[in-house]
Amino acid sequence: MELDGKVALVTGAGPNIGGEIARRLALAGAVVACNDLGPQAAQATVSSIEEAGGKALAVPGDISDPASVVDFVGQVVGSQERIDVLVNNAAITIPKGLLDCSYEEWCKVTDVALNGTFLVSQAVARSMVQRGEGGSIVNIASTSGHRGRRNAVAYCTAKAGILNLTRAMACDLAPHGIRVNSVSPTKTGASVGGLQPTGARDTREIPLGRLGRPQDQARAVLFLVSDAASFITGEDLRVDGGSLATWGTRSQTPDLAASARQEA
Numbered sequence: 001m002e003l004d005g006k007v008a009l010v011t012g013a014g015p016n017i018g019g020e021i022a023r024r025l026a027l028a029g030a031v032v033a034c035n036d037l038g039p040q041a042a043q044a045t046v047s048s049i050e051e052a053g054g055k056a057l058a059v060p061g062d063i064s065d066p067a068s069v070v071d072f073v074g075q076v077v078g079s080q081e082r083i084d085v086l087v088n089n090a091a092i093t094i095p096k097g098l099l100d101c102s103y104e105e106w107c108k109v110t111d112v113a114l115n116g117t118f119l120v121s122q123a124v125a126r127s128m129v130q131r132g133e134g135g136s137i138v139n140i141a142s143t144s145g146h147r148g149r150r151n152a153v154a155y156c157t158a159k160a161g162i163l164n165l166t167r168a169m170a171c172d173l174a175p176h177g178i179r180v181n182s183v184s185p186t187k188t189g190a191s192v193g194g195l196q197p198t199g200a201r202d203t204r205e206i207p208l209g210r211l212g213r214p215q216d217q218a219r220a221v222l223f224l225v226s227d228a229a230s231f232i233t234g235e236d237l238r239v240d241g242g243s244l245a246t247w248g249t250r251s252q253t254p255d256l257a258a259s260a261r262q263e264a
Contacts, residue, residue: 012090
């Protein structure tokens, strides 16, 4: 799955899932533009890519601000002359439910995760259509978009919106040779937007018996943007260890760590 000669833009490309996606695409041969709200976070990923022999550039900016989006997308197109791959990864969460989530907090989460995905996709898709050589877009959704959970009303709603935004985008852009898919991660072993794993219960609810890793998501994204997935569009790839397969029930996967302690 080679991406030689391709240019990719990854939002939310700081540490964790976004940074790993950026590194994986760079290792496959793409020049990767790393976007993050924080310039230092974007540059840290660029430095990591360059140390590994890849090519990257930092394009910090606020994906929830239309003017900022036009600016950093323009920077990439201006310096690289094209964008072949877009990965919309940036998101935040505020752990509050319906009764205590303020409207301002609701807007803060949805402006980044959902509206930001729309704004960046629109700007990049327009440049892809103008160039006329197709492209690929992957939106990072979540298992939280497939089902509700407590104390995450804005996040669950935004991620559910991304799932259907992906399908609508796929329909709109297919005539232009642009494929659009999504990836739904489950909980990962590192924090994501303030979410922290809560211990053994997390792994018991995942049939494969472990939390996800950023590498799991990065490999899925690389597949979807590669020629190996050239006839796939409008799909959601669940990289969740089987957690959604057990929806409505608790997995019977044993607590392997507890078993090991007992045997010791």
